[in-house]
Amino acid sequence: MNELDASIRIAESLSETRHEVSIDIPNPVFTLNGVSVYYGEYEAIRDVSLDIAQGEITAFIGPSGCGKSTLLRSFNRMNDLIVGARITGRLAYHGTDLYGPEVDPIEVRRRIGMVFQKPNVFPKSIYDNVAYGPRVNKTKGNLDDLVEESLTRAALWDEVKDNLKKSAYALSGGQQQRLVIARCIAVRPEVILMDEPCASLDPIATAKIEDLMHELAGDYTIVIVTHNMQQAARVSDRTAFFTAEVDDAGERHGRLIEYGPTRQLFSAPVDQRTEDYISGRFG
Amino acid sequence: MSMQTRPDSDFNPADLGQQSNRAWDRVFMWLLFISLAIGIITLVVLLVYVVTKGWPRLDLGLITNMPSIRNPEQSGVQSALMGSIWVIGFTAIIALPIGILAAIYLEEFSKQGGRFQRLVEVNIQNLAAVPSIVYGILGLAVFARALALGQSVITASLTLALLILPVIIISTREALRAVPRNIRDGSLALGATEWQTAYRQTLPAATPGIATGVILSLSRAIGEAAPLLLLGAVTFVTFNPDGMLSGYTTLPIQIFNWTKEPREEFQVLAAAAIVLLLVILLAMNFVAIWIRNRTQRRW
Ligand SMILES: Nc1ncnc2c1ncn2[C@@H]1O[C@H](COP(=O)(O)OP(=O)(O)O)[C@@H](O)[C@H]1O
Numbered sequence: 001m002n003e004l005d006a007s008i009r010i011a012e013s014l015s016e017t018r019h020e021v022s023i024d025i026p027n028p029v030f031t032l033n034g035v036s037v038y039y040g041e042y043e044a045i046r047d048v049s050l051d052i053a054q055g056e057i058t059a060f061i062g063p064s065g066c067g068k069s070t071l072l073r074s075f076n077r078m079n080d081l082i083v084g085a086r087i088t089g090r091l092a093y094h095g096t097d098l099y100g101p102e103v104d105p106i107e108v109r110r111r112i113g114m115v116f117q118k119p120n121v122f123p124k125s126i127y128d129n130v131a132y133g134p135r136v137n138k139t140k141g142n143l144d145d146l147v148e149e150s151l152t153r154a155a156l157w158d159e160v161k162d163n164l165k166k167s168a169y170a171l172s173g174g175q176q177q178r179l180v181i182a183r184c185i186a187v188r189p190e191v192i193l194m195d196e197p198c199a200s201l202d203p204i205a206t207a208k209i210e211d212l213m214h215e216l217a218g219d220y221t222i223v224i225v226t227h228n229m230q231q232a233a234r235v236s237d238r239t240a241f242f243t244a245e246v247d248d249a250g251e252r253h254g255r256l257i258e259y260g261p262t263r264q265l266f267s268a269p270v271d272q273r274t275e276d277y278i279s280g281r282f283g
Numbered sequence: 284m285s286m287q288t289r290p291d292s293d294f295n296p297a298d299l300g301q302q303s304n305r306a307w308d309r310v311f312m313w314l315l316f317i318s319l320a321i322g323i324i325t326l327v328v329l330l331v332y333v334v335t336k337g338w339p340r341l342d343l344g345l346i347t348n349m350p351s352i353r354n355p356e357q358s359g360v361q362s363a364l365m366g367s368i369w370v371i372g373f374t375a376i377i378a379l380p381i382g383i384l385a386a387i388y389l390e391e392f393s394k395q396g397g398r399f400q401r402l403v404e405v406n407i408q409n410l411a412a413v414p415s416i417v418y419g420i421l422g423l424a425v426f427a428r429a430l431a432l433g434q435s436v437i438t439a440s441l442t443l444a445l446l447i448l449p450v451i452i453i454s455t456r457e458a459l460r461a462v463p464r465n466i467r468d469g470s471l472a473l474g475a476t477e478w479q480t481a482y483r484q485t486l487p488a489a490t491p492g493i494a495t496g497v498i499l500s501l502s503r504a505i506g507e508a509a510p511l512l513l514l515g516a517v518t519f520v521t522f523n524p525d526g527m528l529s530g531y532t533t534l535p536i537q538i539f540n541w542t543k544e545p546r547e548e549f550q551v552l553a554a555a556a557i558v559l560l561l562v563i564l565l566a567m568n569f570v571a572i573w574i575r576n577r578t579q580r581r582w
């Protein structure tokens with residue numbers, strides 16, 4: 001009896017410790033209600049509810065393995081490509097269930113672009129990298145103009161305009177990552193998801209990407225995963241802090257701990273774990 | 284005092300000397316070397332033998348003349364060379380598209396690690412290990428007799444195509460698998476379909492590997508004699524093939540026929556033809572290596 005009471009009290013206190021500060025997001029791009037993502041039987045991230053604001057930069061932070069990438073990949077249905085991956089709960093994009101039966105994942109990925117941790121340029125020329133998305137999507141209009149416009153927006157045009165026919169592999173890591181962003185912009189997405197886009201870059205290249213993100217915010221909704229708290233603090237408008245909790249069976253599940261305006265989350269975190277993480281005490 | 288603080292104060296120069304008996308190491312090294320030497324020496328002896336033996340007939344007439352029973356000095360391999368080109372040409376036309384498409388399906392579209400994939404995989408590996416003479420029996424029963432294609436170029440091509448299909452599928456799958464996942468992810472994340480991704484990204488990136496595998500398997504088919512002997516290609520042929528249903532002979536079969544002749548002139552002729560076949564095979568392998576080296580890994 002006492003044991004049961006105690007565990008109920010623990011469960012209650014656990015559920016009380018989710019601090020969703022910013023519940024008042026008008027016209028959210030994404031609305032998540034009780035989203036969990038599984039790999040087979042393993043629940044990698046559990047019961048996430050949050051809204052993503054339009055035209056803002058939202059950062060997902062937390063120790064590695066807490067399911068940040070997993071959650072991000074469910075935003076453009078990239079998890080569909082992993083055998084055994086599935087999602088429960090409701091993930092809505094402008095009010096439409098992204099996983100509804102009518103929804104074509106191809107169309108989803110055209111509207112919601114993605115930048116990966118390792119700059120994954122294609123083994124093609126710089127021009128063909130940027131032109132790839134418009135070509136496969138049969139975008140109408142002048143391709144040369146679109147390539148120039150995309151490279152300009154990605155702050156890469158001046159560096160590559162004389163070498164468009166050169167292999168993308170000739171570029172530095174930072175340039176490659178901006179090329180990937182240009183490639184993404186060329187499809188004219190509304191959202192850009194970025195999974196640790198600076199993890200393999202040096203500080204100068206990182207600073208350029210961060211400047212670029214500020215340039216793009218407003219026109220694009222950006223969700224960035226980073227395990228670099230300073231980066232989250234520098235670039236984002238809102239921050240969600242995740243961590244992994246161990247359940248009774250000893251399995252680790254990612255949980256959303258705290259979500260709010262970045263300045264608030266970093267200056268006055270509500271949860272002890274958030275405070276520990278941002279002050280560098282764990283993770 | 285200073286002696287105590289030196290970390291290597293108990294160092295003894297003798298420690299750097301040989302600590303154990305390394306006789307076995309040396310024996311093992313010699314074994315490795317001898318094994319290698321056996322392989323290389325055999326190859327060199329073989330090459331020297333056929334080149335010196337065939338030397339008198341290594342002239343242009345070897346390629347331009349037709350075979351002749353009465354006149355071995357004037358005999359050539361023109362019909363056999365043209366036969367080999369015809370047979371291998373059709374073999375490639377049949378086996379390449381089927382093998383590459385099958386590999387793309389298995390690697391890109393079927394459920395990875397699923398039961399179907401495992402079943403097909405095991406079967407293909409077994410097929411690759413089936414002796415070529417068995418393919419000859421199959422070709423004789425199905426293509427020559429049941430489909431009534433007889434002793435024709437197309438019968439030989441269909442049979443050789445079946446023979447090299449497993450190798451083409453296996454090497455194409457390996458080449459496709461070597462293309463990193465993140466290239467595919469990058470393509471799919473831009474709204475490309477799986478088919479567009481396979482056709483525009485994976486396949487071009489895998490082309491050097493596929494070409495290497497294809498060339499090596501075709502060079503295997505060029506050297507095959509056993510299944511074709513069974514298909515009845517042994518006839519003495521003094522004309523070039525002029526179509527799919529034409530009769531034919533090929534280089535290995537011509538060589539086989541000449542080596543059976545008792546007269547010395549035919550032995551010389553056979554040696555010269557062997558040199559020609561080896562040159563063709565080495566050239567193909569060289570092209571395969573060249574393709575592989577020219578397109579060095581970029582990821
Ligand atoms: N493709 C996958 N298959 C199975 N488990 C996975 C896969 N990808 C990630 N995981 C597991 O899901 C958990 C969360 O991973 P991930 O989302 O990559 O975390 P993060 O991005 O926060 O470091 C980890 O325990 C990881 O091992």
Ligand SMILES: [Mg+2]
Nearest residue numbers: 068069070195
């Ligand atoms: Mg990650």
